[in-house]
Amino acid sequence: MKKLYLMLLLLIGTGASLLAQQKFTINGHIRDKANGEGMIGATIYIPEISSGATTNVYGFYSITLPAGDYTLVFRSLGYVTLEQKISLNGNTKLEIELEEEKSTLEEVVVTGERVDANVKSMEMSVNKLEMKTIQRMPALLGEVDVIRSIQLLPGVSTVGEGASGFNVRGGGVDQNLILLDESPVYNSSHLFGFFSVFNPDAVKDVKLIKGGIPAQYGGRLSSLLDVRMKDGNSKELSGTGGVGTVSSRLSVEAPIIKDKSSFILAGRRSYADLFLKLSPDENLRENAAYFYDLSAKVNYKLNDRNTFYLSGYFGKDVFKFADLFKMSWGNYTSTIRWNHLFSERLFANFTGIYSNYDYLLGSNLSSQGFEWKSNIINWSPKVDLAYYLNTNNTLTFGASAIFYTFKPGDISVTSDSFFNAYQAPWQYGREYAAYVDNEQKIGTRLSLQYGLRVSAFDYQGPRTVYDYVGVTGQRKRPVNPRTFEKGESIAFYPNVEPRISANIATDNNSSIKASYNRMVQYIHLISNTTAASPLDIWQPSTNNIKPERADQWVLGYFRNFQDNRFETSVEGYYKTMSNQIDYINGAQLLLNDSLEGDLLYGKGRSYGLEFFAKKNTGALTGWISYTLSRSERQIEGINQGNWYRAKYDKTHNLSVVGIYELNERWSFSGNFTYSTGVVTTFPNARWEYEGITIPYNTNDVRNNFRVPAYHRLDLAATLQNKPRKNWDSNWVFSIYNVYARKNAYSIYFRQNADNPTNTEAVRLAILGIFVPAVTYNFNF
Known part of the structure; x- marks a missing residue:
């Protein structure tokens, strides 16, 4: 009996040990x-x-x-x-x-993230903005804007008002991957860059990643802007909206089945064209200038392991000047997703994506009637999985494919037009990628994130392709034509893209972070202007145009003060780029079947220091960011083969943002921004032709001059109305460009009207006045 008792105790002890x-x-x-x-x-x-x-x-x-x-x-x-x-x-x-x-007044916050996330997390070169913060900031004509808000962050700039997109760490606008619910957006701007396509009432989260980019993402060299839409209120009917100086907006969200399925529908439209129709001038009534966008999303939770999402965005800009001129462009995206939990540790997201960016240019004049249409269309299936191995390791892996169709230009004409109908050859490509990434904690001080992305681009027929020969720096001629059938591979480019990041905690309030990224870009925006426009064309990598590639090293120090009330950081980066594209003088980019003969190739580099300080809590919140940087290119055939400043190079970039909550009803905010002027090429000589003086440059320099520095102050005040039952509202009063600075968008040269033998420089300012606005916002 004693032996049996001892054996029973042993079994119990062994079982307890196994359970532990x-x-x-x-x-x-x-x-x-x-x-x-x-x-x-x-x-x-x-x-x-x-x-x-x-x-x-x-x-x-x-x-x-x-x-x-x-x-x-x-x-x-x-x-x-x-x-x-x-x-x-x-x-x-x-x-x-x-x-x-x-919150009481003293507990106002400007971020919804973990208070010490900037120090403890693996993320570096990452900025997140809460929509509540963006909505408090001064806005042009009262239009709350995601893109304008991120331009106030370190390492981000723009070439000026009316410029589409944004530049990150010395890269072009096409080197930013912009995702809306995982679907790519090729033109993020309304009204030539004055406003972004993102309706603030439909956006839940905005994240900009400039470095330390996880292996999950690729296809661009400079940054990722990840915009996530709201899922929709699954508890009760609610809505938000506003009436502003330029546009009005309304969003409605509600449960379809409470706590199981919901939707959100958000729309926005400008109405300048409606006022034109009230004009007594018949010619003005024929004009149009407006934009609209519609965002929609629905989700359905089938059970604890399966949830489905369907989201879409539809937006367009329309300009018309009687019968003389018409122009439009727009983005159409849709995303379908299936979240599936294979086990308690394995989470999967299956996604199908469609994106279509198009633009149109035309005229209705009887003798000049034409319509020119262009598109870039892509379909993409992808799968992303996360395996939560243990508390120290999170493994992510997946694969994707993108099927591209490029339509550079289809021209149709009226019966009596002197233009000829034309269709530029379509281009096709497929981009493939697979990745694996692990985030690992090693002890209490060291964290690593390391991964590998393998990608490839297949340029396919049907297509007749050429080689190009001639003098570098001048237009080359096509030779050696070869014809490929549909689906036949013309050029295939495989690439390996390693990624690694490290976080070393120096104490509970500070850390040192470092990262290395290799990024590859297979599609390119063809534009020889300082700022991108809707008519710029996207071009895939071909047998002549190689994929762009970048290697970026980043080192940063992050520290918080006073129980995370203040956060600060300084980051230094160095980026090298290969296969960068530039153009010969006088390049013809539109509807040019021999476009590749006008392109030049070389390398680039950018480097800089970014300083950031933010106050997270209290009645006064906000941040200060400053960037000291340089961006250069070296292209064979330009500037005698020497390094020259890239068109988006800015030495200094300073932004100050402040938000002050006076009391429960009044709050005030202000933005100040200062940056070095953009570079441009100035002539050193001129020649005359039939009495017309034409300035030009004799020594093949590029970007040899800067326009004057850019600076601007914006102010806003928000008055919260007394809440009513199920209805809250406020008034926002704002002034953009308070002291009416005439910032130079560009400088051009012309003959002096009084003395035609003299050439004069003229400053072009898009907004040279202060711009007041009033907006009424509501939610229910």
Whole structure:
């Protein structure tokens, strides 16, 4: 009996030991209690192991731990912290809802991220802006704008008002990958760059990544702008909207099946053309100038393991000047996604993407009637998986394919037009990629993220291709024609893109981060102007145009002060680029079947220091950013083969943003920005032809002069109306360019009207006045 008792104790002890060694998984979602939206970047902290996890872009988390008793602390800045004790003896699902904190005036915050995320996370060269912050900032004509807001961050610039897109760390506008719910957006601007295509009422999250880019992303050299739409309120009917100086907007979201399915529908339209129709001048009534966009999303939770999403964006700009001229461009995107949980640790996202960017140029004049249409269309299936191996390792991997169709120009004409109908040959390409990436914690001080992306581009027929011969720097002629059939490979470019980042915690409030990225870009924006325009064309890599490639090294120091009330950082970067594209003097870019003969190729480099300081809490919040940088190119056939400054090079770039909450009803904000003027090429001689003086440059220099420095102050005040039952509203009063600075967009040369023998320089300012605006916003 004694032996049996001892054996029983041994078995019990062995079982307890095995149970102690056994591991189980806790997983689920963290959502906003008010509307059911998944919370991106919310944290789960476990004091017993001094570690935890963060939610992904769908609000999902997974943690694997040995059996035992634990305290789980769920947090997101601006929300009430929730603690939950559990006894872990099996796989456990915890669906968490956090309640928004009813902040006093002293607790106003400018970010919804974890308070020490800038120090503790692996991310570097990353900026996130909450829509609540963007909506408080002064805006041109009262239009809250995502793109204009990120231009106030370090390392980001623009060539001026009326310029489409943005530049990051010395790169062109086409070197930024802009995603809306994972679908690429090829032109992010309305009204030639004055406003962005993103309706602020439909946007949930905005993240800009300039370095340390995970292996999941590729296809561009400079940055990733990841914009995520709201999923829709799954709790109750709600809406937001506004009436502004330029446009009005309205969004409605509601549950289809409470806590299971919901939708959001958001629309916006400008109305300058409606006022034109009221004009007594018949010619003015024939004109049009407006934009519109519509964003929609619906989701359905089938069960705990399967959720489906369908989202779309449809936007267009239209300009018309009677019958003389008409022009339009627009983006159409759609994304279908299936989130599937294979197990408590393996999360998958299957995505199908469609994107279509088109533009049209034409005239309705009887003798000159024509319409020129152009498109870039792509379809893309992709799969992304995340395996939460343990609390120290999160493995992500996946694959994607993009099927491109490029339509450079289809011209149709009226019966009596002197133009000829024409169709530029279509181009086709396929881009493939597969990646694996691991985020690993090594001890309490060191974290690594390392991965590998393997990509390839296949340029395909049907197409007749040529080689180009001639003198470098001059137009080359096509020779050696070869014809390829549909689907036949013309040129194939494989590439390996390694990525690695490191975070070394120096203490609880500071860290040193470093990263290396290789990025490859297979499609290119063909533009020889300082600022991109809607009529610029996208061109795939061909047998003559090689893929662009960049290698970027970044080193940064991050430190927080006063219990994360203040955060600061300094980052230095160095980037080299190969196969950069430039153009011969007098290049013909539009409807040119021999375009490749006008292109030149070379290398580039950019380097700089970025300083950032932000105050997160209190009545006064905001940030200061300063960038000291240089961006250069060396192209054979330009500037005698010497290095020259790229067209988006800016030595100094300073931004100051302040938001002051005076009381519960009044808040004030201001932006100040200063930057070195953009570079341009000035002539040193002139020649005359039939009495017309034409300035030109004799020594083959490029970008040898800068326009005057750019600086601007914007101010805004928000008056919160007294809330009514189920209705909140406010008035926003703003002034853009307060002191009416005539910032030079460009400088051009012409004959002096009084003395035609003299050539004069003329400054072109797009907005040389202060611009006031009033906007009424509401939500219900």
